[in-house]
Structures are given as structure tokens and as C-alpha cells.
Amino acid sequence: MKLGVFWRQIGQPMVYYPQIAKVTGGVTAAVFFCHLCQSQSSSNSQEWISITVEQMEAETGLNSSEQELALRQLKARSLLKERIVRGKNGALEFWPDLEALEKRLEDNLITPEDSQASLIQVQDKTPRTIKEDKYFPVRRQAIAVQVTPNYQFSGPWESPAQLNEFQRRLLEYAKIQGYPNPSGWVFKVIDGMTKGLLSPFWDEFVAGIALGESQKVKRDWEIEPGVPYPAFEEERIQYYLSKGEPLEAAVSKARHDLRNPVIGKDLWSGFLRKCDRIADEALAANKMGVQTPYLPSSFTERQEITKETVMQKLAAVNPQFSLEASGSDSLNERILAAEEKAADRKDNKSASDVPPLATLQEMCKTAIGRSLVTKQIAEHPEWGYEIVDGNVVDSIPF
Structure with missing residues (x-):
């Protein structure tokens, strides 16, 4: 069919x-x-x-x-x-x-070429299951990372010597600022410059000024950058003292608040209002006949407290006590002197504690005395004695 x-x-x-x-x-x-x-x-x-x-x-x-x-x-x-x-x-x-x-x-509507391409993409996206033996795992090829040989930082510096000097200045600045990882901070600054980031530290370095000097900002409540008005700072310290804080903690918290630009600005605004109110009250008291109106203790001018002034006062109270005596160098010197004195006393004591040879020979005439002398000589070889044929003699006779 x-x-x-x-x-x-x-x-x-x-x-x-x-x-x-x-x-x-x-x-x-x-x-x-x-x-x-x-x-x-x-x-x-x-x-x-x-x-x-x-x-x-x-x-x-x-x-x-x-x-x-x-x-x-x-x-x-x-x-x-x-x-x-x-x-x-x-x-x-x-x-x-x-x-x-x-x-x-x-x-x-999909053309045959597009459908074939989409099929390839779907096949590529499907996860590949690899059967592995838990006792004999598959050794995968290590991921190779291309590394540039003899890699060097490239930036605005003209020579490696200039880069080294810049790194040294940055490291000194980081140590002064108290950064926890100075070398890591230096690497971040230089690495950012190699990637095109601007750094004010480099501008300061080229200009020959101290690092960080151009980055300081003088606030309204500061005499100079980082130094607030004494009355304003003392007012904040008195606030924390009234809260029951110790003097050291009160000073630390007050200065921390004044270093914060946002908190410092608000506190300065409130301090100006307080000063304005105190000034109005003082003017009103003057009109009423008061010659010296009341002012808060923070407005009283005080001598700056420095290490030298404190040392002078402590030396006047007790000449043997001073801040210098608590330094690391003086402490090490005192420890060495004490160790030398202890060693001298030990040598003197050891020399005076050595028994005479005649005494030990007299004790060796009995069995009990001989055993005791043998034990003592074994425990104290520094005496310079030894037992030969049952008699005690000098190990170094000359």
C-alpha cells in the first residue's frame, strides 16, 4: 500500500x-x-x-x-x-x-536565535551538582590571582625618597593623635591617594606646614582651634561636678562635649543666654547701689594648672615627693639601687656566715657531727670546703 x-x-x-x-x-x-x-x-x-x-x-x-x-x-x-x-x-x-x-x-514572539540563546543561558544558570566522597574530597584548582610584580605606589610624589619622608611624617602624626593602628592608617591615606583621592595631608606636606594644621577649625566658643574659653569650659566642668562626677571624669566629659561641634554649639548658645541674664542682673544690682555684684565661680580668672606649678607645690609640702620621682626613669634607677643594696647585704651576710675550718674539723670527730657537716657542705658549695678521707679541707687552699 x-x-x-x-x-x-x-x-x-x-x-x-x-x-x-x-x-x-x-x-x-x-x-x-x-x-x-x-x-x-x-x-x-x-x-x-x-x-x-x-x-x-x-x-x-x-x-x-x-x-x-x-x-x-x-x-x-x-x-x-x-x-x-x-x-x-x-x-x-x-x-x-x-x-x-x-x-x-x-x-x-521569540526568534529561533533568541530562543537558542535563552536556552543556553538557562542551562548555564542551572546549578551543577558535584558528587563528592566525604572520605576522598575532590581537589579543586586553587583560585589564581594576578599580581603585578614589583608593585609600587604611584601618586603625586616625585621620588621614592619623598614618599618615604611623607610616610614618616604621617606616622609621627598618627602616633601623636593616638590612633590605635598608626601604620594601617598611613597605608589607607597613601592608598587612597594612589586611587585619585585628594588628601589635605599631602598639601600640608608640600607647603611645609605641620600635618593637620590647615584642617583645624576655630569655633565660636574657642580662643584658638581646640582651646575653648576658660569660663565656658569651667562652667561645663562645674556641671558634671554637681552631678557627682569625680574631678578627673568631669574634666574629661566637659572637654569631650566641647570638642563635638553640634553639642558645643548648643551649649555655647545656652551659655551666652546665661551670661546675658547674669549681666542684666549685675546691671540692675549696680543701679541699686551694689558695687561688686555676684558672678559665678566659673567667671573668676584662675591660674592655669600645669605640671610645673603642681611640682612646686608638692615639693613645698614634701621635698621627698614629686611628680618626677614617679617617672619611669627614676623608678628604674631606684629599683636598680635597691637591688644593688640587697646584693651587697647578701654578700656581707654570706661572708660572715661561713663557719671556720677548725670548727668543722672538730665536729667531724663524732659520727653525728660528720653527717651534719657533710650535709651542710653539700648545701653550701660557696664555703669552699670539701671532705677528703673523712676530714674537712679547703677545696682551694691558696
Whole structure:
């Protein structure tokens, strides 16, 4: 039998479009939708299509479950409308929405090249599972990092000597400021300059001024950068003292507040208001005849407390006690002197404690005395005695 005759005996073929299958949800939905479109075009495009499950299965080969799946997929994508026909035992009529199909085809139309590229991307994104033996793990290749040989910092400096001098100045500045890791801070500054970041430290270094000098900002409450007005600082110290803080903690907290530009500005504004009120009260007291109106203790001028003034006062009270005596150098000297005195006393004591040779020889005449002398000579070899043939003699007779 020829192939053409064989195909005609089987029946009429059904063809679907692969692009429609992509937007309808699959081949089953595409076959179902295409058959409805062909039926609608052959009859009348303005009427609903009435078809039973048996007719659809006979014409398309789709069984009832496949038809139900196709209906769900098409209705979920708003490509098909259905309604129940009254008086026909629940028969259904369908309306394929060609406009919705065209819109979906325009939005999801993919060329073969794009589909192949997307397939490659999906395959690349899928995680690769590698089976490993817990007793014999797979040795993976080490990650190689390309390193530039003989790497050197490149920046605005003209020579390595100038860079070294700049590093030395930065290191000294970091130590003075009390940074926890001075060398690490220096590396960050220079590394940032090699990456194009501006550094005011380099400008100061080139200009020949102290590092950090141009970065200081004089606030309204400061006589010079970092030095607040004495009355303002004393007022803040008295505040913390009234809170029960020790004097050292009060000074530390007060200066910490005044170094903060935001807190310092608010405190300065309040201090000016307080001074204005005190001035008004003093003027009113003057008008009432008071010659010396009251002013807070913080407004009293005080001598600056320095190490020299404190040392003079302590020396006047007790000449043997001073701040210098508590220094590390003086402490080391006193420790060495004490150790020397202890060593001298030990040598004198050792020389005076050595028993005479005649006494030990007299004690060796008895068995008990001999055993005692033998034990003592073994414990004190510095005496210079030894026992030979039961007699005590000098180990170094000359």
C-alpha cells in the first residue's frame, strides 16, 4: 500500500502552529484553539461554536481530560470564552478571542536565535551538582590571582625618597593623635591617594606646614582651634561636678562635649543666654547701689594648672615627693639601687656566715657531727670546703 493511500484511510490530518503553542500553554491547547478557529471560519465568524466532547475527540483526537486541560489553559490566558446553551443538556459554546491571541503573539514572539540563546543561558544558570566522597574530597584548582610584580605606589610624589619622608611624617602624626593602628592608617591615606583621592595631608606636606594644621577649625566658643574659653569650659566642668562626677571624669566629659561641634554649639548658645541674664542682673544690682555684684565661680580668672606649678607645690609640702620621682626613669634607677643594696647585704651576710675550718674539723670527730657537716657542705658549695678521707679541707687552699 502506498503511503498517500494509507494517510487518506487514517483520516483528515490536524496541524498546529508551534508559535501558538508557546502562548496558549502547550500543544493540546494549540490544537484545541486552532480547531475552534477553523470551525468558526468555515461556518460564520459572528457566531459562537457549539461542539461536544465526542465531536472534538473524533475530529482532533483529544480525549476528555486533554480537552479539560486545554480549556483551563486557554481560559487562564483569556484566549477563549465559553457559555452554557440552555435546552441542550448542558452543551457548551465557545468563542476564540483572536485579538487577545494577536496581542500575546506580539509580546511573546521569540526568534529561533533568541530562543537558542535563552536556552543556553538557562542551562548555564542551572546549578551543577558535584558528587563528592566525604572520605576522598575532590581537589579543586586553587583560585589564581594576578599580581603585578614589583608593585609600587604611584601618586603625586616625585621620588621614592619623598614618599618615604611623607610616610614618616604621617606616622609621627598618627602616633601623636593616638590612633590605635598608626601604620594601617598611613597605608589607607597613601592608598587612597594612589586611587585619585585628594588628601589635605599631602598639601600640608608640600607647603611645609605641620600635618593637620590647615584642617583645624576655630569655633565660636574657642580662643584658638581646640582651646575653648576658660569660663565656658569651667562652667561645663562645674556641671558634671554637681552631678557627682569625680574631678578627673568631669574634666574629661566637659572637654569631650566641647570638642563635638553640634553639642558645643548648643551649649555655647545656652551659655551666652546665661551670661546675658547674669549681666542684666549685675546691671540692675549696680543701679541699686551694689558695687561688686555676684558672678559665678566659673567667671573668676584662675591660674592655669600645669605640671610645673603642681611640682612646686608638692615639693613645698614634701621635698621627698614629686611628680618626677614617679617617672619611669627614676623608678628604674631606684629599683636598680635597691637591688644593688640587697646584693651587697647578701654578700656581707654570706661572708660572715661561713663557719671556720677548725670548727668543722672538730665536729667531724663524732659520727653525728660528720653527717651534719657533710650535709651542710653539700648545701653550701660557696664555703669552699670539701671532705677528703673523712676530714674537712679547703677545696682551694691558696
